[in-house]
Amino acid sequence: MKKSPDKPLDAGKLRLRAEERLQRRRPARAAQPTPIDAARLVHELQVHQIELEMQNEELQQERARVEVLAARYTELYDFAPVGYFSLDREGVIRQANLRGARLLGLDRSNLMQQRFGLFVAESDRPAFSAFLQKEFAGAGAQSCELGLCKGGDASMWVRIEATASEDGQECRAVVLDLSERRQAEAQARAAVVETQRLLALSERSRRALLSAAEDQEAATRALRDSEQRFRGLVEQSLTGIYISQDGAFLYANPRLEEVLGYRPGELVGVRADDIVIAEDLPIMQAKREALRAGATTSNYEVRARRKDGAIIELGVQGRVLESRGVKTTIGMAQDITEKKRAEEEIQRHIARLKAAFAGTVDVTMRMSEMRDPYTAGHERRVSEIAAAIGAELGLEAQATEGLRVAGQLHDVGKIAVPAEILAKPGKLSAIELRLIREHPQAGYDVLAGVEFPWPVAQVALQHHERMDGSGYPQGLKGEAILLEARIMAVADVVEAMSSHRPYRPGLGIGKALAEIERGRGTAYDPAVADACLKLFREKEYALPA
Structure with a gap:
């Protein structure tokens, strides 16, 4: 043109x-002379x-x-893969693109004049308010990560990056959906925009040009201003933005060139396959095939090679647009190398914490066993039996792990019982029996101050309760007893009857299972009893050594 x-x-x-x-x-032959x-x-x-x-x-x-x-x-x-918003000083939405409306679960027409903070998860609203105040205070570009409530549903995790307009009356924000990588917490950064207002200005300019020839100059000037601002928005973005077709870059903004170590304009014509390392090409190619099959968006992480040969981690989000029969991908690519390193360090730290926690539980269990050497290994065996019963009942891995921990600590209250009573070979007196029966409460008192992710203290308190109310220390009945405590009660009886005690030899697994069968529905939860019997009799589960 x-x-x-x-x-x-x-x-x-x-x-x-x-x-x-x-x-x-004029024709070659002159016309007949006419008056001048x-x-x-x-x-x-x-x-x-x-x-x-x-x-x-x-x-x-x-x-x-x-x-x-x-x-x-x-x-x-409108078809950008991120949400664009313009907010005033009160956080009221003035402009939003189609992606932004989809993120918040409403039609764009219903978003205008609503406070953005109403869509922020309640626990994150103070952080969002502080973020907005800091932005309008002139602190420059700001970013934060928080949860959004989409149409009243559960929260999704997003990253917001914003900057105030030149007149300080509006905040232009980019909202990037991080829900697919929520476990990693911190995610992508986004660019700050006011594109809706600029597009409206462009539309008014176009109509002015079409309505009258005398408005041509003014409309052209306004359009150029809009184009310049839009280009500034994309090229000054803190996020890498690209346009590609058939796997080759048609455009890359300065941020993406910086991330990949290329000079201005060098990425145009370069194929993405030549940048992504060979081991990760199947990831990108699978996403590309999905787009060809009809998917409109793609999100993935790959390792890429910078021009200088350095390997970095890239988080990529793209969207396919079709214009005049030609499919083009518009996307964002961000360097997540440091984020991935942080995630790996977090996982290593969690593993160390788990190991320390398991060690602490093991030490506590061994201290309890030292008070009662005749029952050494009882807590460990009960924990394994309880976890096996929980798995047989279909409990999730997290719940069975809780049963294992609770089993290791269920008798910790025996540290409050004199050792000579625990090791007494003969019949206990009424006072001694009463002291023994106080160990569930003592165990609860020890464990209640520890913040476990499972009801460990309650299991210690309730593992001698029975379905018919004949147990102790509270005489609870039926569903008032925690499921974990009902499982622990069966595991405790099976192990105790099968093993030796100071006052009697071991009775064997046969008599232990007969006791569970006898008390099914009265002393013991019928579903738990059935799972235990099936485990030993049909699946040939053996008592832990």
């Missing part, structure tokens, strides 16, 4: 060009007509250019 001039043609030059065109149109005045008038009319034709040609060219630019800006803004 021809580039339109910055201002209308000079009147003198336009007349000279019109004169030349008129001379070319009439001839001059005809000549002037013809020249003026040609001037009007030439002006109309220029207007049509400018009009076509405006329509192409407006369509391009609309596609880039």
Whole structure:
């Protein structure tokens, strides 16, 4: 398309060009002589007509250019893979693109004039308010990560990056959905925009150009201003932005060039396959095939090689647009190398904490066993039996792990019972029996101050309760007893009856299972009892050594 001039043609030059065109149109043979005045008038009319034709040609060219630019800006803004918002000082939404409306679960028309904070998870609203105040206080570009409530559903994790407008009355924000990588917490950074207002300005400019020729200059100036601002928005973004077609870059903003170590313009024509390392190519190619099969968006992480040979981690989000039968991908790519390192360090730290926790539980269990050497290994065996019963009942791995921990600590209250009573070979007196029966409460008192992710203290308190209320120390019945405590009660009886005690030899697994079968539905939870019997009798589960 021809580039339109910055201002209308000079009147003198336009007349000279019109004169030349008129001379070319005149026939070779001169017309019959006419009066001089009439001839001059005809000549002037013809020249003026040609001037009007030439002006109309220029207007049509400018009009076509405006329509192409407006369509391009609309596609880039509304179909971007991130949400764009403009917020005022009170956090009220003034503008939003289609992606932003989808993130919040409402039509765009219903979002306007609503406070953005209403969509923020309640626990994160103070952080969002502080973030907004800091932005309007002139602290420069700000970013935060928080949860959003989508249409009243459960929260999704997003990253917001914003900056205040030049007049300080609006905050332009980019919202990036991080829900697929929520376990990693900190995610992508986004660019700050005011694209909706700029597109509206472009639309008004286009209509002005179409409505009257005399508005051409003003509309063209406004359009150029809009284009310059939009280009500044993309090229000054803190997030890498690209446009690709058939796997090759058509455009890459300065941030993406910086991330990959290329000079301005060098990425154009480069294929993504030549940047992503060979081991991760299947990941990208699978996402590409999904897009060809009809998917409209893709999110993935790959390792890429910078121009200088360094390997970095990239988080990529893309969206496919189709214009005039041609499919183009618009996407964002961000360097997540440090984030991945932080995630790996967090996982190592969690593993160390788990090991320390397991060691602490083991030490506590061994201290309890030292008080009662005749029952050494009882807590460990009960924990294994309880975990096996829990798995047989279909409990999740996290719950069975809780049973294992609770089993190791269920008799910790025996540290409050004199060792001579625990090791007494004969029958216990009433006072001694009462002291023994106080160990569930003592165990609860020891464990209640520890913040476990499972009801360990309650299991210690309730593992001698029975379904018919005949247990101790509270005489609880039925569903009032925790499921974990009901499982622990069965595991405790099976292990205790099968093993040796100071006052009797071991009775064996047969008599232990017979006791569970006898007390099914009265002393013991029927579902738990059935799971235990099936485990030993049908699946040939053996007592832990």
